[in-house]
Amino acid sequence: MSLFDRFGRPVKGLRISVTSSCDLNCFFCHSEGIGSKAGDLMTPEEIERIARIGMSFGIESVKLTGGEPMLRRDILEIVERLGGLGLKDLSMTTNGFRLAELAPDLKRLGLKRVNVSLHSTYPERYARITGLDPERGLARYGLVIEGIREAIKAGLDPVKLNVVMLKGINDDELDRLIEFAGSLASEGDIVVQLIELVGCGVDFEALRTYYFSLSDLEREVSKRALRKTIRKLHFRTQYLMSNGVWVEFVRPMGNYLFCMNDTRLRITHDGKFKPCLMRSGNEIEFLSAMRSGASDGELKKLFLKAVELREPFWKPPRNLG
Numbered sequence: 541m542s543l544f545d546r547f548g549r550p551v552k553g554l555r556i557s558v559t560s561s562c563d564l565n566c567f568f569c570h571s572e573g574i575g576s577k578a579g580d581l582m583t584p585e586e587i588e589r590i591a592r593i594g595m596s597f598g599i600e601s602v603k604l605t606g607g608e609p610m611l612r613r614d615i616l617e618i619v620e621r622l623g624g625l626g627l628k629d630l631s632m633t634t635n636g637f638r639l640a641e642l643a644p645d646l647k648r649l650g651l652k653r654v655n656v657s658l659h660s661t662y663p664e665r666y667a668r669i670t671g672l673d674p675e676r677g678l679a680r681y682g683l684v685i686e687g688i689r690e691a692i693k694a695g696l697d698p699v700k701l702n703v704v705m706l707k708g709i710n711d712d713e714l715d716r717l718i719e720f721a722g723s724l725a726s727e728g729d730i731v732v733q734l735i736e737l738v739g740c741g742v743d744f745e746a747l748r749t750y751y752f753s754l755s756d757l758e759r760e761v762s763k764r765a766l767r768k769t770i771r772k773l774h775f776r777t778q779y780l781m782s783n784g785v786w787v788e789f790v791r792p793m794g795n796y797l798f799c800m801n802d803t804r805l806r807i808t809h810d811g812k813f814k815p816c817l818m819r820s821g822n823e824i825e826f827l828s829a830m831r832s833g834a835s836d837g838e839l840k841k842l843f844l845k846a847v848e849l850r851e852p853f854w855k856p857p858r859n860l861g
Contacts, residue, residue: 543597545850553601553629553773553804554594556587558618560809562607564635565671566659568704568750570740572605572808573817579810584614586830588621590807593839597847601629603655607809610638616645623650631655633702635670637680639687643694654691655700655733658684661716665709692729699724700731700788707752714757722783731778735790740818754791761787775801792854799852813846818853 543551557572559581582590591602602622609615609632622630632646633655646654660666666684667677691699701721705711714734721730737751758777762768765779771788775797778788792798806814811827824846826839 543844543847545847547800547850547852549800549850549852550803551597551805551847551850552599553603554591554599554807555603555605555804556591556807557605557607557809558582558587558609558615559607559612561611562635563611563637564608564657566657566669566704567671567746568706568737568742570738570742570817571607572806573740573814573820574808579808580827581612581809582811582827584617584621586811586827587618588625589830590811590826590839591622591625591627593836593843594805595625595627596836596840597843600627601631601804602627603804604630604632606633608635608637610634610642616642616649619646619651620649629653633657634687636684636687636691640683640690643687643690643696647694647696651696653698653700654696655702656684656688656691658688658701659703659706660710661713661720662710669706669709688724692724698729698731698786700733702733702735704735704737705752705754705757706737706750709750711752714760718781718783718785718787721785722781730784731786731788733788733790736793738792738818751793753793754789758789758791761789772801773803774798794854796852796854796856799854800856802852805846805850813843815846815850816853819851822849824849 545551629652630650631653632651636656659669663678663681664674666681667674670677672680688699703717717732721732724730734754734757736754739747761779765781767780769778771778776788776790778786780786808814812823812825814823824842826842829838
């Protein structure tokens with residue numbers, strides 16, 4: 541069955557945070573829209589169960605997020621449980637520090653692809669962006685690069701490099717990113733995903749200082765690209781470059797097309813449905829009900845209530861069309 545919210549948007553995916561903990565300190569982190577890191581973590585069994593509930597309404601994909609998902613000692617069990625459900629897509633967003641170690645097992649247990657945060661190709665910039673001292677940043681940067689290589693080798697496809705573009709810090713790295721990605725893999729294996737800074741998790745001054753519109757970069761890429769496609773999720777554009785690397789643009793700020801094509805429902809680390817990243821106060825808590833013996837039918841009602849509360853943060857102009 542297909543499930544639609546009251547704005548006509550299908551709900552096809554879940555974005556599940558499995559922990560609020562992270563071993564980086566990126567100043568722009570939106571923390572999945574949750575201000576508090578308190579609350580009990582869902583167990584692997586509970587994560588599997590809520591995914592099953594979603595699948596009963598037509599959910600096809602799950603993305604695991606954090607904090608940093610691989611800080612969970614039971615992350616392999618979580619992936620194994622979800623990998624056995626028959627989802628069309630199971631992916632993870634990670635900072636990549638444990639990826640070299642875990643990539644083969646993650647692939648074997650059902651993970652299909654991975655997004656790795658790599659906000660600069662310069663180790664010293666990487667350290668600054670991630671809040672690490674230079675020596676530690678250099679070491680961690682090396683671990684991330686190794687993790688990316690091992691993910692490719694393990695068959696996770698595609699490997700996406702998540703890059704939040706920051707004015708005056710890394711906004712000059714487009715060519716280096718494309719060249720770097722091209723050196724790692726053949727076509728289809730690597731996507732450079734350029735992401736706009738959003739006003740969630742950062743104060744107004746930081747947003748004003750570091751926000752970098754991707755419009756000019758996209759125009760530049762479009763002139764050089766061999767091919768352009770548009771993803772249904774968020775109406776994201778992708779461009780194929782001459783070295784086989786895809787460049788994808790994630791442009792949410794003020795973009796109603798982004799919001800109107802959002803097909804995922806978020807789940808917080810402490811067991812709440814979160815209808816929108818940018819809004820707070822309308823989360824639907826389900827973990828206490830689950831632990832108090834709620835039936836699947838009762839949990840489905842909570843799921844439907846969360847879908848009913850979904851609302852685009854940016855909407856089309858009223859006079860559009």
